[in-house]
Amino acid sequence: MINKRRSTAVLVGLLAATAMIGPGPAGADDETGEPAAEPPKVELVLDVSGSMRARDIDGRSRISVAQQAFDEVVDGLPDETQLGIRVLGATYRGKDKKQGCLDTQQIVPVGPVDRPAAKAAVAGLRPTGFTPVGLALRSAAQDLGTGSTARRIVLITDGEDTCAPPDPCEVARELAAQGTRLVVDTLGLAPDEKVRRQLLCIAGATGGTYTAAQSADELTGRIKQLVDRARDTYTATPAVVGGGTACDGAPLLAPGVYSDREAFSEHRWYRVPVRPGQELRASVSVALDRPVNPDYGVLLRATAPDGRELVRGVDAGSGRTDVVSAGLRWSAAEEEDAASAEPTPGGTPAARTVCLVVSNSFAARAGTRAEPGMPVELTVDVVAASPAPDGPDLGRGWVLLLLLTVAGLVTGLLAGLLTRWWVATWREN
Numbered sequence: 001m002i003n004k005r006r007s008t009a010v011l012v013g014l015l016a017a018t019a020m021i022g023p024g025p026a027g028a029d030d031e032t033g034e035p036a037a038e039p040p041k042v043e044l045v046l047d048v049s050g051s052m053r054a055r056d057i058d059g060r061s062r063i064s065v066a067q068q069a070f071d072e073v074v075d076g077l078p079d080e081t082q083l084g085i086r087v088l089g090a091t092y093r094g095k096d097k098k099q100g101c102l103d104t105q106q107i108v109p110v111g112p113v114d115r116p117a118a119k120a121a122v123a124g125l126r127p128t129g130f131t132p133v134g135l136a137l138r139s140a141a142q143d144l145g146t147g148s149t150a151r152r153i154v155l156i157t158d159g160e161d162t163c164a165p166p167d168p169c170e171v172a173r174e175l176a177a178q179g180t181r182l183v184v185d186t187l188g189l190a191p192d193e194k195v196r197r198q199l200l201c202i203a204g205a206t207g208g209t210y211t212a213a214q215s216a217d218e219l220t221g222r223i224k225q226l227v228d229r230a231r232d233t234y235t236a237t238p239a240v241v242g243g244g245t246a247c248d249g250a251p252l253l254a255p256g257v258y259s260d261r262e263a264f265s266e267h268r269w270y271r272v273p274v275r276p277g278q279e280l281r282a283s284v285s286v287a288l289d290r291p292v293n294p295d296y297g298v299l300l301r302a303t304a305p306d307g308r309e310l311v312r313g314v315d316a317g318s319g320r321t322d323v324v325s326a327g328l329r330w331s332a333a334e335e336e337d338a339a340s341a342e343p344t345p346g347g348t349p350a351a352r353t354v355c356l357v358v359s360n361s362f363a364a365r366a367g368t369r370a371e372p373g374m375p376v377e378l379t380v381d382v383v384a385a386s387p388a389p390d391g392p393d394l395g396r397g398w399v400l401l402l403l404l405t406v407a408g409l410v411t412g413l414l415a416g417l418l419t420r421w422w423v424a425t426w427r428e429n
Helices: 062-075 115-123 133-144 168-177 193-206 216-232 334-340 397-428
Strands: 041-047 082-088 104-111 151-157 182-188 210-212 256-262 267-274 278-287 298-303 309-312 323-330 352-360 374-384
Touching: 041 062, 041 104, 041 133, 041 216, 062 115, 062 216, 082 115, 082 133, 104 115, 104 133, 133 151, 133 168, 133 182, 133 193, 151 193, 151 216, 168 182, 168 193, 182 193, 182 216, 193 210, 193 278, 256 267, 256 352, 267 278, 267 374, 278 298, 278 352, 298 323, 309 323, 352 374
Parallel strands: 041 082, 041 151, 151 182, 182 210
Antiparallel strands: 082 104, 256 374, 267 352, 278 323, 278 374, 298 309, 298 352
């Protein structure tokens, strides 16, 4: 899914749903119109496999640098954050790969942090076994549970998964396809191209980020930044919605944030009621969670129910290459609203339906899976219209012609007088 990232991916402020005549639109918030107030949840997933013994970060072992970073992060953890810690490859010392690939445990449960206990648990870790990254990610998602709060996994590893299946990239796509707001950020401790590609894939599938940490300071600073970011992202999980194949019968949306999936080169339709005097603002982000051909794009359009295009969105570049976004804003002219909006029994004009169309021109590379569709995040807002200030009214028809004629005569007269004065002055001097 999309964080949206994401990114990114910036979301406009959301309004409570406006009461409308006819069937009620789908809503992204709870029954009160307010997001549920839950604390941010984060789980740190640390690789403790045998390769973490390598002493190539500031002359120290990778595991000791990671332990120091964890201590500093725990000490500076915001009080409202619920933190959990899971490890992989930390206990099994044997050679049986089947058993070693089940080696992942949660050593600190997600919740308010007991700082001394958490630091002691991490300090006792010793590099041991295999690297079941996919299994650890799936287990970490279960540790974080469900709810309306955004959840974040921070994966720190120095190697690629040695236990697939499950492939960690496929696990990340599986988690994103569940429609939950789960972001996986990855930190790589080894300058290895295969590891980098795998961690990029995991992060991209969920709208997260990838960072290569080559020093203790880099690792500590990045973990702190990601934990803090959990407070600045979504406070509620986007509502899952399925776009239609045409405007007729497409889901009716209230202001909010929604998640969906869109296949390659597909069009998905949604409907939004907009009253006279209101302005529709919408944005869409599509996460590139798998390899695609370099020529691609996302188009967001607003159309009338009869298919007439009202406005076409523009690209919203965020500097990221794993998310493509577009946005638009539209409001009807007063005379158009007055002509098209039928009054309700209460005397107020009825809302007119605007169709939002999300289209993409993605093409998968050879060998890339087409299913599930690409993660889509759609933001919808309806606010009071803010028309541009009116310019001075110069009139129409004969009045405008007369005004222009007078202005031309006055301009010519002034130009002639100035020219005569300049010529006379020049001759005297």
